[in-house]
Amino acid sequence: MAYPFLIKVYEDYSNKIISKDDFLEILSFVQSYVWRRFVIGLPTNALNKIFMTLYEKIDQDDYVVSIQKYIAKRKGSHRMPQDAEIIEALKHKDIYNIKSKNRLYLLSRLENFNNNEVVNIEGSSDITIEHIFPQRPNHVWKSQLSEADLKLMKEEYLHTLGNLTLSGNNGSLGNKDFISKRDMPEKGYKDSRLWLNKYLSEIDVWDVQALERRFNIMAERCLKVWSYPNVDLEDYNESTEEISIFEADDPTHKKLEYVVLFGQKLKIKTVASLYIEVFTYLFEQNPEVFFNTDLGERLGIVKYHNREKLRFAKAISSNYFIEAHFDNMSKFDKIKYALEIFEAEDELSIKYAAES
Structure with a gap:
């Protein structure tokens, strides 16, 4: 890529x-x-x-x-997700079951961020990923956690970032209760030199509240490792660049220089022409979608003999017409909606004409 x-x-x-x-x-x-x-x-x-x-x-x-x-x-679909999106996604994302290379990359970068002594994690057989609240909790866990916390740990947080850490002693720690994991001589969290285990070495109970606190610490570090650029966008003008229709500014009172539709560059000058071109193409590719979803209803699609029912009927095939009496912004919205249904969000780029 x-x-x-x-x-x-x-x-x-x-x-x-x-x-x-x-x-x-x-x-x-x-x-x-x-x-x-x-x-x-x-x-x-x-x-x-x-x-x-x-x-x-x-x-x-x-x-x-x-x-x-x-x-x-x-x-x-081209955007760079902002901090709030990242935190919300990470809080609930199943990290344990993503590809191992991605999982190790995530934990390795978190562990080694600003570390003077780099911990070799990727490719190391000595360090493994461990669930703090185990996948098969023993009776001590069940007696120490409330029913609500036990349910959340099992169903919501088990494989998430907040419940995962790195250990060189995964087999030894196993399904033991939290205090046993923390205090095990030479193998527990208290004796670990890893940043990922620092918070675990300082607490006395592992419940949902502790997990969420640890997640917040890890999320803050994530935003530093994979930071969002600190740039001023107020003076950035891209109105005459080729961009996805999903990123384009309001088309009201604007002309087009050209569009790229499914890889084909077309010299289309108006939004009205683009509107008909897109729906003619999509209808030709898969007309059933217009009737199996609410797309046809949104466009007011009718057969040839009913075209007079529309305020401004435009043909998209020899036998079907759609309503075209919409402003440019509404036409853009309908085009984008159709592209989403067709799973073709990346198949239409436009370039606005320079304003004279």
Whole structure:
């Protein structure tokens, strides 16, 4: 995904166009962008188009910031999730059952952030992932937690970030109660040198309240590891760039220079023409969707002999017409709704014409 873009950036670093610090900052930013999207489950295919054209968006006089601003302005499936989205997603996301390389990457970055002594986690057979509240709790756990906490631990938090840690003694700790895990000589949380176990070494009970406190500490660290760029977007103008329709400004009183619909560049100049072009294409691809969902109702679709019932009927096939008596913003909304139904959010980009 990002490889072709980063190769070009690396060439600029090799040619001394940018400094080593700038190059490393871009690498870190790309990691943050991709990882934040993974956390909340945004589609990876949207990244291909972003990185394919990202190098062209660079302002050589403001190299790093221009990249950050361009990404920060993306919306919809191209966006960089903000802090609140990340915290909410991480709180409930099943981290234990994601791909092992992603799980280890997450915990490794958290553990080693700002550490003077790096802990080798990836590829190490000595360190494993452990559930603090175990997958098969013994009778002590059941006697120490309230029914409400026990239910939440099992059903909501078992595999989440707040309940996971790293241990070199997973087999020894097993299903033991929390105090036994904490105080086990040389193997417990109190004797662990890992940052992930620091909070665990200081508390006396592991319940939902303790888990949520630990999660907040970990979430705060996540936002530092995979940070959101601190850039001012007020002076950033992209109104005449090619962008996804989901990111486009209000089209009222605007003309188009061209659009790219399902990979085909079309010289369409008005939103009215775009509206008919999109629905003609979609109807040709899969007419059933117009009738099996509420899309047809939203568009007022009718057969040829009923077209006079519409205020401004426009043909999308030889036998079907839709209502076109909408303002530009409403047309955009209907197009976006249709693209979502067709799972084709990344298949329409537009470029506004420069204002004369």
